[in-house]
Amino acid sequence: MTRSREIQLAARPTGLPGPETFRLAERELPPPSQGEVLVQIRWLSLDPYMRGRMHEGKSYVEPFRLNEALDGGVIAEVIESADPGFAPGDLALAHGPWGEYAVLKAAGLQKLPRGSRVPPQAFLSVLGMPGMTAWTGLNRIAAAKAGETIVVSSAAGAVGSLAAQLAREKGLRVIGVAGSPEKCAQAVADFGCDACLDHRGKEVKQLSKEIAEAAPHGVDIYFENVGGTTLQAVLPRMNNFGRIALCGAIAWYNDPSAAPPASHVWLPIIQKRLRVEGFIVSDHVAFRGDFLSEVVPLVEAGKILWHETVAEGLDAAPEAFVGLLEGRSRGKQLVRIR
Template sequence: MPQTQDRNRQILLASRPVGAPVPENFRLVESAVPSPGPGQMLLRHIWMSLDPYMRGRMSDAKSYAEPVAINDVMPCGAVAWVVESNLEGYQPGDLVMSYTAGWQDYSLSDGSMVFRLDPNMPHPSQALGVLGMPGFTGYMGLLDIGQPKPGETVVVAAATGPVGSVVGQVAKLKGCRVVGIAGGPDKCAYAVDELGFDACLDHRLDSLPEDLANACPDGIDVYFENAGGKVFDAVMPLLNPHSRVPVCGLIAQYNATELPPGPDRLPQLMRLLLSQRIRMQAFIIFDNYGPHYPEFLAEMTPWVAEGKVKVREHRIEGLENAPQGLIGLLEGQNFGKVVVKIAD
């Protein structure tokens, strides 16, 4: 375990962002390390996760989760060691994944949303990505809502991110043709050369609609939506009858302060859904699929170990650099799953 400290660094939400977050929206403070009470354990975080959903929690707009209160600790999942335990079933030295950890060195837990990890796992940070919430999201959304069939065309945006990369690789394992969409030639090359996608297109190019039509001559059977914006505009005309659209995120719109310019697209979308009999379904992973997490791990863990599903991480050193890491993530500056190393 890492050496214990006598202070707990915490990053709080100092103010609500208007548009894109800025460093002034966060504040780093120090407090005493908490002591576990009855039925609690003290966790020492070693890796924490940065994810797009955090931008939504910084807003006070109505959503599926309560907004973070001003001066509260920013939320996140973290890989942690159990330091002290008054909770049956856990003891010091256990390695766990906690989804209620927060941007801080230490947290108290009653065991809710905590999963035990193998203390000898070679890459514990993978519990935040391919073997954690993002991988679980891609896996369940694709297989349960997308229901890909061999020979079908699957398109996924943010193709080299922790969700999109899992969607594409699992779709290939299921015998599909996979077209990714990513930001920049390096990410597109990685999706094809390393992840095994059949094609990957740069969403930064004005030619995206034409490029996507050329890459999908038989149309699109499954579109995994985690981007929104102009990517979905390019996808819509290509959706086949009875196509499926799992929706887990809209990162292109998270920093928006008003509706996009141009004509109202809702009537076009509604007519398309009806005429093509399209299934478009949003989901929140643990709300919809929490009990399926063990079966996901049982299938994904050997795929990762055998190299059938490849992993790329964007690592940031130091809790104090988490705010800039989230800002960069929302601007597409990351390449792979963003994790922050807090302790050795």
């Protein structure tokens, strides 16, 4: 038997999760059965969508269960295998617990290439779910074209930073919005933005005025990760028949009542005949090969950059997750387990 520590959901939070939301527990894992592998988790991905899974209500993904381990994307090393496709030492991308070890079905693991120049944790960020989300929103939802202008919210985040860089590669003018002067500076210096606007502490009218100055010919595409003030500010600047790729609204995850009145959103959409499409990246897994064939060479050539915020050790995961929701992390929030 293998003993493993894990982070469980102890209580469903109201507002921002606090220490009472999480519990550190220990359990014994049996040896792997046929078709399973015992893995040691090396890297854990923390993502904003996990806040929604802490609610009990129905959504596009099953909620976390009370008194059971939270889960998400992980990079894991195979320790013991009962499947011919995996051997000890193999690294794999998987869905696993916030924990130190796990017994997983081999069929659900994606083996990582040996000897790759890309670090393994990149398959949780720029080459993982956030990267695929950015690529999907830009290409399959917004159908971005050279010469257009795009505004990307959370432009220094895991999704937004890649959306901005891919838009730059396609020949778009890229306006980023981020939550601090430091993040904006990075969005311009590293992530391909022609300009980046700091939304912190600004009223809608002020931010909207700055968007108009940065995009004098209007905005053709808005890549929406945040909601909040940025959404209200960008809508009046959208060109007729513009497109909005809607993949997140982190500004409202802890307090849905903070969302603006519906008329402030729907009326500009009607008046400008905008096409708004919400999307979940898991609906587009059939196109993962297309995503990787485009982005892996750019990453290997150094044309795509990404940033990681790394918390050390399983015990640090809860506070790192709260920091992610509060905007304290830059780029992809990861936890290095071992």
